[in-house]
Each structure stands twice: as structure tokens, then as C-alpha cells.
Amino acid sequence: MASNVFDVLNNRACRGLALGALALMLGTGVAQASTLEVSNARLSLLPGNTPGAGYFELANSGEETVTLVGAESPAFESVEMHVSSEHEGMAHMHAIESLDIAPGERIEFAPKGHHLMFMRRIEALSEGDKAEVVLEFSDEQRLPVTFDVVSPASL
Amino acid sequence: MYKLLFAGLASFVLAGCSDQSWRTTDIGDIMPPLDFTLTNEEGETVHGEDYRGKATLVYFGYTFCPDVCPITLSRLGDTIRDLDDETRDNIQVLFISVDPSRDTPEVLKRYTDAFGPEFIGLSGEQAEIDAVTNRYRIAYEYGEENENGDYLVTHSSAVFAFDREGQAQFLMRDSHPVSDAEADIKRLASQGG
Ligand SMILES: [Cu+2]
Numbered sequence: 001m002a003s004n005v006f007d008v009l010n011n012r013a014c015r016g017l018a019l020g021a022l023a024l025m026l027g028t029g030v031a032q033a034s035t036l037e038v039s040n041a042r043l044s045l046l047p048g049n050t051p052g053a054g055y056f057e058l059a060n061s062g063e064e065t066v067t068l069v070g071a072e073s074p075a076f077e078s079v080e081m082h083v084s085s086e087h088e089g090m091a092h093m094h095a096i097e098s099l100d101i102a103p104g105e106r107i108e109f110a111p112k113g114h115h116l117m118f119m120r121r122i123e124a125l126s127e128g129d130k131a132e133v134v135l136e137f138s139d140e141q142r143l144p145v146t147f148d149v150v151s152p153a154s155l
Numbered sequence: 156m157y158k159l160l161f162a163g164l165a166s167f168v169l170a171g172c173s174d175q176s177w178r179t180t181d182i183g184d185i186m187p188p189l190d191f192t193l194t195n196e197e198g199e200t201v202h203g204e205d206y207r208g209k210a211t212l213v214y215f216g217y218t219f220c221p222d223v224c225p226i227t228l229s230r231l232g233d234t235i236r237d238l239d240d241e242t243r244d245n246i247q248v249l250f251i252s253v254d255p256s257r258d259t260p261e262v263l264k265r266y267t268d269a270f271g272p273e274f275i276g277l278s279g280e281q282a283e284i285d286a287v288t289n290r291y292r293i294a295y296e297y298g299e300e301n302e303n304g305d306y307l308v309t310h311s312s313a314v315f316a317f318d319r320e321g322q323a324q325f326l327m328r329d330s331h332p333v334s335d336a337e338a339d340i341k342r343l344a345s346q347g348g
Binding site: 044046047048050051052053078082084086089090091092093094111112115117118119120151152153155 | 216218219220221222223224225226228229232233262265266268269270293294303305307309310311312313328329
């Protein structure tokens with residue numbers, strides 16, 4: 001972790017001391033990102049303007065709790081974090097503002113549970129494409145993730 | 156309420172005696188036959204009796220739902236694709252949208268086509284939708300609109316199954332083991348007639 005920060009600082013130092021503060025910030029982001037690992041990222045796509053759902057696993061191997069506060073994608077006007085639940089025979093869905101991932105914890109965004117909801121497509125997408133998504137954390141950290149665009153039938 | 160409880164008890168007792176009991180929840184004695192007046196994907200008025208002749212699964216949802224509805228329909232599609240060709244011709248899935256202002260016939264057509272040829276989208280006037288949801292004793296509720304005019308809808312999570320004569324048979328929930336739901340769908344679709 002320390003060498004990572006040092007490397008970034010070193011690179012940036014060549015471009016001038018004025019960038020030092022920025023470099024420190026970036027360095028911190030890079031180091032922390034290496035403790036977050038996303039896998040199995042899939043975007044379930046439906047035809048037309050029907051919203052899509054994003055599913056993935058996120059593991060925090062760092063020493064500190066991280067808080068996921070949202071996501072964005074150039075392919076959609078808006079992305080929200082949602083939870084589906086069932087209560088007395090009714091399917092509910094509600095937005096959540098944040099989700100904590102404790103040190104060593106692995107969370108799963110999966111069908112009929114937590115999901116990203118992708119609304120209003122900007123770019124044409126079809127099955128087999130890749131969609132770029134950035135996960136946003138409360139400490140300003142941003143984690144780019146490439147989602148595979150899939151049919152809900154494949155989930 | 157008392158009547159419903161009694162009917163439930165009666166069906167439980169009957170199911171115990173019958174070799175025809177379903178693995179999921181038997182609703183043969185507590186739910187009325189398939190009947191409704193709605194609008195199909197072509198914008199035509201249709202009735203429950205138009206869908207007799209095939210085993211029919213009915214799910215109430217809305218297309219703006221990105222997670223629960225498509226996953227439920229996809230899983231039904233998986234089960235249907237596992238059937239042999241002949242049995243597959245004997246089953247259809249009606250997706251009844253409780254969100255008619257967004258789910259026009261065109262939207263529903265494009266949506267259900269994504270799941271397979273067995274899927275048919277229906278919606279209608281609010282009063283027509285209410286007549287169906289009341290008939291099967293389920294509810295739905297619109298959430299508040301956000302600044303973009305988007306809203307979520309809380310809806311029933313159950314899948315209702317009817318035989319080819321339109322008689323109510325069983326009801327599937329997420330809490331039922333997938334293998335039970337699959338076995339019941341397969342048996343329903345294989346029933347001769
Ligand atoms: Cu959602």
C-alpha cells in the first residue's frame with residue numbers, strides 16, 4: 001500500500017510540485033481501490049427504455065469499512081441503488097442511499113435483492129456488449145467496473 | 156376473512172386426501188376460474204376465456220421493474236424451455252401489467268418478446284385491472300413520483316396457475332423450492348385434454 005502511494009507521488013512529482021496535493025489524493029484512491037475487488041459484474045438488459053439491473057460481488061479486503069454511496073454510467077442518465085424484498089406476498093423495491101462493507105466483508109448484488117437500477121439509456125446497448133460503470137464511495141473514491149451486458153434469462 | 160380461512164382449511168384437508176395435490180400451494184378450491192377483460196399487445200380487448208385451451212401461468216407486475224419481474228419471468232421461461240416441444244405448446248404465461256400508463260400494448264409486446272413466444276402482455280383500464288386483482292385477492296400500490304416522473308409499484312409476487320379449462324390450480328411463491336415449482340408447471344402443462 002505504501003509503495004503504491006510512493007510510486008504515484010514519484011510520477012506526479014515530475015510534472016511539478018503544484019500537482020503534489022492532487023497526487024496525494026489520487027495515490028490514496030489507488031491504494032484503497034486495491035483493497036476493493038468487484039467480480040461477476042453483469043447488467044441485465046431489457047428492450048426499449050425498460051430499466052436494467054446491475055448485479056456484482058464486492059469484497060473489501062482492506063482494514064477499514066467502506067461505504068458504497070452510488071454509481072454512474074455514461075450509458076444511462078441515472079443509476080440508483082435498490083433493494084427488492086418480499087413481504088406478505090408483495091414484491092417491494094426501494095432505493096437505498098448507502099451500503100457499508102466492513103473489513104473482510106463480501107457483499108452481493110443479486111437477483112431479488114440488492115441491485116443497481118439503470119434508467120434511461122443514453123447509449124445503445126445489446127447483449128454481449130460491455131458497459132462502463134463507476135462505483136462511488138463516501139470517501140470520494142471511485143471504482144471503475146466493466147459490466148457484461150446480458151439477458152435476464154441468463155441469470 | 157372467516158370464509159377465506161375456512162376455504163383454506165377445506166382445501167388443505169382435500170389436498171391431503173387427493174393424489175392430485177400440487178407441491179406448491181393448491182388454490183383449486185379458493186380461487187375462481189380465469190376471467191378478465193383486458194387489452195392485449197395488439198390493443199384489442201380480450202377476455203379470460205380467449206386463453207383457454209392451454210395451461211396458463213399468470214403474473215402481475217410492471218415493466219419498469221428491473222429486478223423482480225424480469226427475474227421471475229426469466230425463471231418461468233427457463234422451466235418452459237426445459238419442456239419437450241409438445242408440452243411447451245400447451246403452456247402460456249400472461250404478464251398482467253398493473254401500470255397501464257407506462258405499459259402500453261407496444262411496450263408490453265417488446266417486453267414479453269424478450270422472454271419467449273409463450274409470454275403475452277396484458278393491461279387495461281384501471282377499473283379492469285382492479286377487477287382482476289380483486290378477483291385473485293391481490294393488491295398493488297404506486298409509489299411516489301420522483302423529479303423525473305419515475306415511480307415504483309409494489310405488486311404481488313405470486314404466480315397463479317390455471318389448467319386448460321381456466322380452473323385455478325396452484326400458486327407459486329419464491330419461498331417454494333424451485334424443483335417443486337418446476338414439477339408442478341411440468342405436470343400442469345402435460346395434462347391432457
Ligand atoms: Cu430497482
